[in-house]
Amino acid sequence: MSDKSLFQTPLSRRQLLKGMAAVGVAAVASNALAACAPAGAPAPAGAPGPAGTSPLAGTVGDEMRGKTLELSLAVIAGWPPSQLPVEMFPKFAEMAKEKYGYTVTVRKTEAPFAALFQKVAPTLASRSQEFNLIVSDSQWLGALAEPGWIVKADDVYALNPELDIEPFSSLVVETYQVYPDGSGQRWGFPQMPDTQGLFVRKDLLEDPAEQAAFEARYGRKLPTTYEELEPLTVQEWEPIFEFFTRPEQDFYGTAAQYSKEYDFFSCAYHPYVYATGGDIWDKTTGNVVGVLNTDANAAQLEYFVSLQKYQPPGSPDFGIGEMIDLFTQGKVFSAFNWLAVGLFMIPPELEGKVLAVPHPKFIFPDGERKVIGAMGGQPWVINAFNDDDHMRVCIDFLKWWYQDDTQEEFVQKGGLPWSKKGVNAPGFEDLKPYTRAFKYMLEEGRSRDFWHLPEYAELLAIQQEAYSAYASGQVTDPKRVLDYIAGRQQALLFEKGRTQTPPPDELRNLTLM
Amino acid sequence: MSTINIAQQGEQAIARSRRSPLRAFEESRFFPLALLLPILFFFVALNVIPTIWMIGMSFYSYSLMSPAPPSFIAIDNYVKIYNDADLWSAFSRTFVFVVLAVGIETVLGVLLGFLFWGSSNMPGRRLALTLLFVPMVVTPVASGLFWRLIYEPTFGVANYFVQLLTGSKIDFLTNVNWAFGAVLFVDIWMWTPFMILMTLAALGSVPKAELEAAEVDRLSIWQRLWHVIWPHGKFILMLGVLLRTIDAYKTTDLVFLMTNGGPGNVTELIGLKLYRYAFASLNIGFSSALAVILLLIAISFTSIYLWVLNLRRYREGA
Numbered sequence: 023m024s025d026k027s028l029f030q031t032p033l034s035r036r037q038l039l040k041g042m043a044a045v046g047v048a049a050v051a052s053n054a055l056a057a058c059a060p061a062g063a064p065a066p067a068g069a070p071g072p073a074g075t076s077p078l079a080g081t082v083g084d085e086m087r088g089k090t091l092e093l094s095l096a097v098i099a100g101w102p103p104s105q106l107p108v109e110m111f112p113k114f115a116e117m118a119k120e121k122y123g124y125t126v127t128v129r130k131t132e133a134p135f136a137a138l139f140q141k142v143a144p145t146l147a148s149r150s151q152e153f154n155l156i157v158s159d160s161q162w163l164g165a166l167a168e169p170g171w172i173v174k175a176d177d178v179y180a181l182n183p184e185l186d187i188e189p190f191s192s193l194v195v196e197t198y199q200v201y202p203d204g205s206g207q208r209w210g211f212p213q214m215p216d217t218q219g220l221f222v223r224k225d226l227l228e229d230p231a232e233q234a235a236f237e238a239r240y241g242r243k244l245p246t247t248y249e250e251l252e253p254l255t256v257q258e259w260e261p262i263f264e265f266f267t268r269p270e271q272d273f274y275g276t277a278a279q280y281s282k283e284y285d286f287f288s289c290a291y292h293p294y295v296y297a298t299g300g301d302i303w304d305k306t307t308g309n310v311v312g313v314l315n316t317d318a319n320a321a322q323l324e325y326f327v328s329l330q331k332y333q334p335p336g337s338p339d340f341g342i343g344e345m346i347d348l349f350t351q352g353k354v355f356s357a358f359n360w361l362a363v364g365l366f367m368i369p370p371e372l373e374g375k376v377l378a379v380p381h382p383k384f385i386f387p388d389g390e391r392k393v394i395g396a397m398g399g400q401p402w403v404i405n406a407f408n409d410d411d412h413m414r415v416c417i418d419f420l421k422w423w424y425q426d427d428t429q430e431e432f433v434q435k436g437g438l439p440w441s442k443k444g445v446n447a448p449g450f451e452d453l454k455p456y457t458r459a460f461k462y463m464l465e466e467g468r469s470r471d472f473w474h475l476p477e478y479a480e481l482l483a484i485q486q487e488a489y490s491a492y493a494s495g496q497v498t499d500p501k502r503v504l505d506y507i508a509g510r511q512q513a514l515l516f517e518k519g520r521t522q523t524p525p526p527d528e529l530r531n532l533t534l535m
Numbered sequence: 536m537s538t539i540n541i542a543q544q545g546e547q548a549i550a551r552s553r554r555s556p557l558r559a560f561e562e563s564r565f566f567p568l569a570l571l572l573p574i575l576f577f578f579v580a581l582n583v584i585p586t587i588w589m590i591g592m593s594f595y596s597y598s599l600m601s602p603a604p605p606s607f608i609a610i611d612n613y614v615k616i617y618n619d620a621d622l623w624s625a626f627s628r629t630f631v632f633v634v635l636a637v638g639i640e641t642v643l644g645v646l647l648g649f650l651f652w653g654s655s656n657m658p659g660r661r662l663a664l665t666l667l668f669v670p671m672v673v674t675p676v677a678s679g680l681f682w683r684l685i686y687e688p689t690f691g692v693a694n695y696f697v698q699l700l701t702g703s704k705i706d707f708l709t710n711v712n713w714a715f716g717a718v719l720f721v722d723i724w725m726w727t728p729f730m731i732l733m734t735l736a737a738l739g740s741v742p743k744a745e746l747e748a749a750e751v752d753r754l755s756i757w758q759r760l761w762h763v764i765w766p767h768g769k770f771i772l773m774l775g776v777l778l779r780t781i782d783a784y785k786t787t788d789l790v791f792l793m794t795n796g797g798p799g800n801v802t803e804l805i806g807l808k809l810y811r812y813a814f815a816s817l818n819i820g821f822s823s824a825l826a827v828i829l830l831l832i833a834i835s836f837t838s839i840y841l842w843v844l845n846l847r848r849y850r851e852g853a
Binding site for chain 1: 621704709796
């Protein structure tokens with residue numbers, strides 16, 4: 023390196039002019055380059071046409087015979103329901119060879135919840151068919167549909183009425199299919215629904231010594247059966263959590279999700295918001311201020327976080343994985359988790375010792391004892407940029423996926439059904455220790471999904487950070503946390519034109535400090 | 536001049552007249568440029584053009600999640616950054632992280648570097664050095680993951696010892712009072728070896744003759760440091776500090792894996808913020824503007840170091 027530094031040699035006038043010219047050229051060039059960026063909504067491939075001609079009808083004749091291709095699936099890593107289609111794919115390939123005459127293999131790409139969208143979105147933005155069929159999260163529907171990246175499910179249903187299966191409840195349609203909310207336009211195909219529940223150690227509840235100790239301490243009987251546990255409110259569960267909290271034995275009453283990761287805290291807290299009779303935003307006006315940041319919601323936030331006292335250390339970092347680890351390792355009596363991971367919450371050594379009940383209830387402002395949980399689960403979405411052959415294979419795959427015997431095998435392997443026929447199938451409630459609770463929570467009005475907007479990632483990041491700040495004690499005032507979220511989300515939604523109301527000035531510059 | 540010399544000169548002249556075009560090209564002034572061309576191509580294609588593109592994008596409103604084409608909004612993205620209190624708090628957190636991480640790593644690195652420099656006959660020195668450099672060669676992703684497990688409050692090794700000593704556990708990564716320090720500690724564990732390496736390189740650049748002369752002249756240790764070692768070793772050491780500063784300033788992977796910026800925003804460094812805007816929100820225009828600002832800050836770090844490094848010489852020259 024030269025001994026002369028930039029600062030030792032004064033700039034000559036010529037050098038200064040050269041430098042300024044270079045900056046000018048860079049600015050002009052950069053603007054020109056930026057303007058060359060891809061623009062505009064793409065025209066989706068495979069526009070619907072008369073049945074038999076459009077690839078959205080799937081394979082209807084010999085048009086695919088003799089062909090060999092690979093179907094690329096993007097699925098959620100570490101999420102068992104997402105893996106089952108890949109595991110079961112050889113049966114589809116066999117059927118496709120036999121029925122349609124083509125050879126198909128599968129390529130799986132996976133990423134965790136938060137990362138999968140980041141993996142998929144840039145490929146779709148560049149109109150790539152890197153991923154032909156995608157397991158999306160329900161909140162991504164708007165982000166995928168609005169730019170025209172995915173095929174409209176209604177177009178597929180028009181050509182394949184057999185795919186338009188009657189759902190168990192409107193929750194399925196509202197959560198996994200419709201965008202914009204309330205529009206009735208369907209974009210997703212239900213892959214697997216999911217609802218919230220509480221996994222409890224039945225063997226401990228049934229232990230006579232525990233029952234006697236509980237009765238001696240609280241003056242009432244320890245509930246033991248599904249029927250006794252299902253109506254309990256969170257407040258009624260609290261003494262049970264407290265009873266089983268024994269830090270000296272490294273054993274705790276419960277575990278819930280307070281993690282900043284993805285939507286973990288949000289989904290765990292939202293039932294407490296719904297219990298006030300309120301919501302996290304107003305779908306019709308797009309407003310958050312005045313809806314989320316109410317005193318009632320602040321009190322619920324305080325209460326939800328206060329339940330950490332019955333939980334093992336490190337609860338501000340608990341997510342789905344921690345629920346499974348803590349419960350299966352015998353560190354907790356109960357754990358709030360998605361019922362879709364029931365199979366993993368009950369390893370062979372816990373078989374017969376676990377009971378899953380619906381999310382605990384609340385006393386609503388009208389005095390009614392009920393619950394509105396958060397909806398989980400995922401839809402399939404089809405890449406709009408698939409070529410005709412891949413589009414046909416996607417449709418063929420979905421036709422196979424929704425067949426009764428395929429769905430039956432899916433459920434047997436730990437998947438959950440969403441159709442009226444599947445959920446109401448005889449024996450379904452007793453199939454697994456968690457299927458009864460799942461069916462209960464999928465009933466009309468018992469669960470609710472939130473935003474399907476393209477801005478979901480930004481909205482989620484704002485509230486996850488703020489909730490995490492409160493769960494960990496960085497911020498101690500729950501109302502301030504909700505004010506912060508409301509102000510920021512309102513500003514974002516206002517900027518994107520989703521609401522006509524700007525955030526009030528006093529909420530604009532709130533920080534978490 | 537002897538007959539042999541004349542003959543040799545004659546042969547050389549003949550050889551010159553018979554040289555190949557390749558040889559002629561090698562000797563031409565274009566040859567060095569040709570050697571540089573491949574790297575220049577990659578530099579321009581992978582560095583200059585994307586940077587110019589990024590600068591351009593920073594003046595546009597453009598989101599990958601919107602069907603709308605990029606629209607020119609002048610400096611609106613920069614104004615938004617200026618008005619965003621959360622971003623400024625992330626900047627200040629990052630600044631504290633950089634100062635503490637680089638400061639502690641430099642002090643520890645220099646001390647340990649001197650220790651190893653002065654113990655060339657110590658048995659097992661090579662093994663100790665090799666072991667010491669292991670954290671530096673482990674990828675931050677792996678380091679982040681296993682430190683996350685070490686800190687884990689239920690079954691982590693760190694908490695096993697903490698409980699033995701204090702009778703209670705510490706939520707290293709979820710307690711607001713511990714999380715920042717816990718991440719900082721891992722960065723120091725990872726990168727102090729780099730500063731040891733730079734210190735050893737700096738000390739190796741001091742001429743032995745000057746050290747011997749200092750010993751003969753009976754200079755004190757401080758005089759030797761200031762008049763003999765520092766003038767020779769400062770460039771390498773400052774280069775180490777500069778590289779670490781830029782690297783610490785960019786820290787993203789480590790915090791992403793260990794805390795995801797939490798609890799709350801206690802460990803939310805600016806690199807992680809940029810990552811979220813660019814790859815979670817896919818807000819290309821805004822994240823480009825933020826990236827331009829980060830780039831300018833990195834350049835200013837470099838400039839400040841270069842300026843400090845040459846300050847003395849500048850004064851002497853003035």
